[in-house]
Amino acid sequence: MTSLFNNYARRPISIVKGQGTIVEDQTGKSYLDFTSGIAVTNLGHAHPAIVEALQKQSEKLWHISNLFESPAQEKLAEALVADTPLAHAFFCNSGAEANEAAIKLARKHTQKHVIITFEKSFHGRTFGAMSATGQDKVKQGFGPLLESFRNVPFNDIEALKSAAGDDTAAIMIEVIQGEGGVNVLDQAFSDAIKEICEEKGILLIVDEVQTGISRTGTRYAYEQTSLKPDIVTLAKGLGNGFPIGAMLGSQEMFETFGPGSHGTTFGGNPLAVSAAQKVTDIAFEKAFIDEVNEKSEYLLQLLQPILDSGAVKAVRGKGLLLGIECNTEDASGIVQKAENAGLLLVPAGPSVIRLLPPLTVTKQELEQAASILKTIIPSTVSTAPE
Ligand SMILES: *Cc1c(COP(=O)(O)O)cnc(C)c1O
Numbered sequence: 001m002t003s004l005f006n007n008y009a010r011r012p013i014s015i016v017k018g019q020g021t022i023v024e025d026q027t028g029k030s031y032l033d034f035t036s037g038i039a040v041t042n043l044g045h046a047h048p049a050i051v052e053a054l055q056k057q058s059e060k061l062w063h064i065s066n067l068f069e070s071p072a073q074e075k076l077a078e079a080l081v082a083d084t085p086l087a088h089a090f091f092c093n094s095g096a097e098a099n100e101a102a103i104k105l106a107r108k109h110t111q112k113h114v115i116i117t118f119e120k121s122f123h124g125r126t127f128g129a130m131s132a133t134g135q136d137k138v139k140q141g142f143g144p145l146l147e148s149f150r151n152v153p154f155n156d157i158e159a160l161k162s163a164a165g166d167d168t169a170a171i172m173i174e175v176i177q178g179e180g181g182v183n184v185l186d187q188a189f190s191d192a193i194k195e196i197c198e199e200k201g202i203l204l205i206v207d208e209v210q211t212g213i214s215r216t217g218t219r220y221a222y223e224q225t226s227l228k229p230d231i232v233t234l235a236k237g238l239g240n241g242f243p244i245g246a247m248l249g250s251q252e253m254f255e256t257f258g259p260g261s262h263g264t265t266f267g268g269n270p271l272a273v274s275a276a277q278k279v280t281d282i283a284f285e286k287a288f289i290d291e292v293n294e295k296s297e298y299l300l301q302l303l304q305p306i307l308d309s310g311a312v313k314a315v316r317g318k319g320l321l322l323g324i325e326c327n328t329e330d331a332s333g334i335v336q337k338a339e340n341a342g343l344l345l346v347p348a349g350p351s352v353i354r355l356l357p358p359l360t361v362t363k364q365e366l367e368q369a370a371s372i373l374k375t376i377i378p379s380t381v382s383t384a385p386e
Contacts, residue, residue: 011339018045021358021365023344031339032369034357035346039178039210039321042237043282044358050240050278057274064270066263072277073268079280080248084220085228087251091244091268095209095235096124098245101262102172102205102231103128105249109256110203112169118154120180120349123172123207132172135180154183157192164196170203170231171196175221178210181349182316182323190225203230209245210321213237214283214359217293217319224318240279244272283359292319292359295366299355302370311377313351322355323348326377337376343369 013025021044023033036042043050064070077089090101107113117123121134130139131146134154139145150168152159154177164171171193177183197204206229211221215237218224222232230253235245245267249257266272282288296319303315303324313325326334331347338345338353348354357365 011336013339020044020046021361029342031342031344032357032365032372033344034355034369035344036237036356036358037241038346039215039236039356040239041241042213042215042359043240043279044360045241047240047282047360049282050275053274053278054242054271057271061270063266065265066267070268070270070273072270072273076268076273076277076280077246077248079277079284080234080246084232084248085230085250086232086248088249088254088257090247090249090257090262091273092246092264093243093266093269093272094124094245095207095233096126096129097264097267098209098233098235098247099123099129099132099172099205099207100126101247102170102207102233102249103132104262105231105247105253105257106170106203106205108261109253110169110201112167113148114150114165114168115148115205116150116152116160116163116168116171116202118173118177119151120154120177120183121151121172121174121207122177122179124209154180155186155189157189160189160192160196164200164202166200168200168202170205172205172207173227174207174211175225175227176211176216176317176321178321178354179348181325181352182321182354184316184318185225187226190227194226194228197228204228205231205233207233209233209235213279214289214292215319215321215356216317217289217296219284219289221318237283238279239272239275242272242275244269244276246276288359295357295359295361295363296320296322298363299357299366299370302366303373306370306374306377317355320355320357320359320361323352324355324373324377326351326353334376338372341372341376343372 015023024030117132119134123129123132134151152163206222212234230250232248316323329350335345
């Protein structure tokens with residue numbers, strides 16, 4: 001028996017400490033953490049500069065609420081919207097909350113209610129974000145859901161064209177579907193979205209909760225596409241493990257979120273903002289992002305022999321958000337074998353394993369992870385039933 005709800009399929013180890021890419025469990029066994037807490041600890045565990053920022057802030061002020069001005073929030077907002085089509089930020093505590101804010105802002109701004117989302121998308125577990133999500137397993141048993149989300153196949157231009165109408169407030173999309181299997185937006189689909197949004201006056205919400213904060217080799221993943229977002233949502237990597245989310249919106253929407261229109265008690269809390277400010281100071285540096293891209297190329301090179309051997313179907317993704325599509329629907333079996341061998345991974349659907357190392361991972365750690373994968377993936381294939 002447990003005094004916790006059973007809503008997570010927990011693995012039977014407990015991680016007690018971490019440093020950089022390495023974590024240690026309760027028995028003293030250490031692992032390479034290629035989950036980063038699901039794309040959260042992008043700068044590794046216990047990053048000294050973030051520890052220092054939090055420690056300093058914790059001695060000054062923990063919480064004061066949004067009743068008062070916040071120069072620290074202003075500064076972080078400026079850093080997040082710099083050199084983007086966005087101009088303003090709203091801070092909250094999670095990805096789902098950022099998406100709720102985006103849904104509310106888009107509906108209030110356009111006075112329309114339909115939001116188009118995509119099959120296999122994931123936007124969070126609150127009622128609006130769950131209704132937006134394109135996976136039945138997430139919604140099972142909770143109906144009736146919110147109406148007015150229209151779910152269409154990802155990368156299907158014709159389906160999108162027929163779904164977009166006069167009632168449509170926004171299109172909401174992940175540039176790479178993280179939970180849905182590391183599925184990458186096509187160039188042609190990106191161009192079509194841009195065109196449809198411009199033609200019909202539809203807003204574009206890009207959910208960068210998993211892809212944002214340099215994870216894919218640019219500050220935001222949309223920067224590698226033709227998309228021009230009106231709204232961007234962030235969370236996961238923004239606080240390196242300290243809970244914080246953000247919704248960024250364009251200049252035009254400033255008036256729509258006037259005083260009293262939306263809010264949250266903890267949003268933009270001084271501790272969270274101090275962590276996120278340090279994260280963005282580091283992760284938005286050009287030299288840092290260049291390294292992410294070098295590491296990505298190196299990891300792809302290391303994985304190439306596994307792909308060439310036919311042991312896996314495909315390697316997808318960008319930057320350090322990579323997915324390996326296996327030949328069987330046994331991603332969780334491979335994840336288990338990797339864990340036994342000292343490498344923590346996370347599945348993305350039944351047949352894809354996700355590699356999410358911290359962006360600070362070393363080349364040597366990438367080599368270690370690849371050699372573990374080489375030993376476990378072929379053995380999984382040869383023992384798997386047809
Ligand atoms: C994880 C995730 C969310 C939900 O974030 P929470 O902080 O768990 O609420 C939303 N969108 C995407 C793309 C995600 O990966």
